[in-house]
Amino acid sequence: MTTTVPVVERVLSANDAVAAEVRAILDARGIYCVNLMASPGAGKTSLIERTVTALKDEFGIGMINGDTSAAAFDAERSQRAGAAAVHVNTAGKCHLEAAMVRDALRLLPLEEIRLLLVENVGNLVCPMSWKLGAHANVLIGSTPEGDDKPYKYPKMYAGVDVVVLNKIDLLPYLEFDCERYLGGVEALNPGLRKFRLSCRTGEGLEEWIAWLRQQVKTSR
Amino acid sequence: MHELSITEAVLDVVLRHAGGARVRSVQLTVGEWTGYAGESIELFWQELARGTPAEGARLEFRFEPATLRCRGCGKEFPVNGSGLECPGCGALGGEPAGGRDCTVDAIELEGGSGT
Numbered sequence: 001m002t003t004t005v006p007v008v009e010r011v012l013s014a015n016d017a018v019a020a021e022v023r024a025i026l027d028a029r030g031i032y033c034v035n036l037m038a039s040p041g042a043g044k045t046s047l048i049e050r051t052v053t054a055l056k057d058e059f060g061i062g063m064i065n066g067d068t069s070a071a072a073f074d075a076e077r078s079q080r081a082g083a084a085a086v087h088v089n090t091a092g093k094c095h096l097e098a099a100m101v102r103d104a105l106r107l108l109p110l111e112e113i114r115l116l117l118v119e120n121v122g123n124l125v126c127p128m129s130w131k132l133g134a135h136a137n138v139l140i141g142s143t144p145e146g147d148d149k150p151y152k153y154p155k156m157y158a159g160v161d162v163v164v165l166n167k168i169d170l171l172p173y174l175e176f177d178c179e180r181y182l183g184g185v186e187a188l189n190p191g192l193r194k195f196r197l198s199c200r201t202g203e204g205l206e207e208w209i210a211w212l213r214q215q216v217k218t219s220r
Numbered sequence: 221m222h223e224l225s226i227t228e229a230v231l232d233v234v235l236r237h238a239g240g241a242r243v244r245s246v247q248l249t250v251g252e253w254t255g256y257a258g259e260s261i262e263l264f265w266q267e268l269a270r271g272t273p274a275e276g277a278r279l280e281f282r283f284e285p286a287t288l289r290c291r292g293c294g295k296e297f298p299v300n301g302s303g304l305e306c307p308g309c310g311a312l313g314g315e316p317a318g319g320r321d322c323t324v325d326a327i328e329l330e331g332g333s334g335t
Contacts, residue, residue, distance in 0.1 A: 001330070001331060002244050002328050002329060002330055002331075003328070003329050003331070004326050004327070004328045004329075005237055005238075005326060005327050005328075005329060006325070006326045007233065007234075007237050007323075007324045007325060007326055007327055008323060008324070008325055008326075009233050009237075009323060009324050010321055010322070010323050011226060011229045011230050011233060011248075011321075011322045011323060011324060012226075012229060012321075012322065014229060014232060014233075015229065092224070093222070093224060093225055094222050095222060095225070097225060125222065125255045126222035126254075126255055129222075129254055129255075130225070150304075151303060151304055154286075154288070154299055154304065154316070155253045155255070155286075155316065158315075158316045159316075183312065184304065184312075184313070186313070187304055187312040187313025187314070188288075188304065188313045188314075188316075190291070190313075
């Protein structure tokens, strides 16, 4: 004899609950948290270095770097730029989960931090499904990836709050149609915040920095 | 390897609702927006469920296609990778609608009922 038990539970509800816990910890301390997502090589760590360098004298910055391996190159780069960084080895998992962030928070000097940057694992498929408790989900795209990315990864682009298009210094060498790219982003996610910049030349960075500074100032 | 985490989460939900009873089968809905592949979940399931009351339980998948709801005319249309244009009015994009979630819908237990 068997019995069928109705369940109807979202599989990720447990992760969502931990993400809410993370958000409560952050809000209690007035920490503004950004979840940075991108494909490998889009420039997550470069943008972090630039951001930390520009803002570290104004307020304390914490970093959580997610990586699929124990190689802590990215955390080291963030640390050199002046952030308190924790490396999270996801042991092969292709995204960060809320519990990983919650555990990493215990290793950071939270009382000194106003801005927390979370570098997710380089991947455009699943990180968006796993909420982390961040205040802003940011997708970094880059021009060499091609202008079709919003059309191919609609879930990522539909779910984020901010899109940063990096490597605009390469536009003269690429067949990248900014209108097509940004049009696709806008179609999936009308009115979201968009930045165009180059971490290499510094062009356009000031707007991103100013926006982030404003978010931190108004979050407390 | 996103199916490893999702399969762990599926097993958590199943064991919590099984209340210690042996699990015969699990009914799952997998939305296409999640990007999860059934075969991969199946593979991890066999490994992860071993030694638990859900060992050997059969997974029954219901796949739900990813759709967008047009902001212009309200039509719901599938996202198939070829474009984001609404077949109804030609507007570009829309709000993600069907196929966004992965849920455990029901479990079949041996003997009496679970929780």
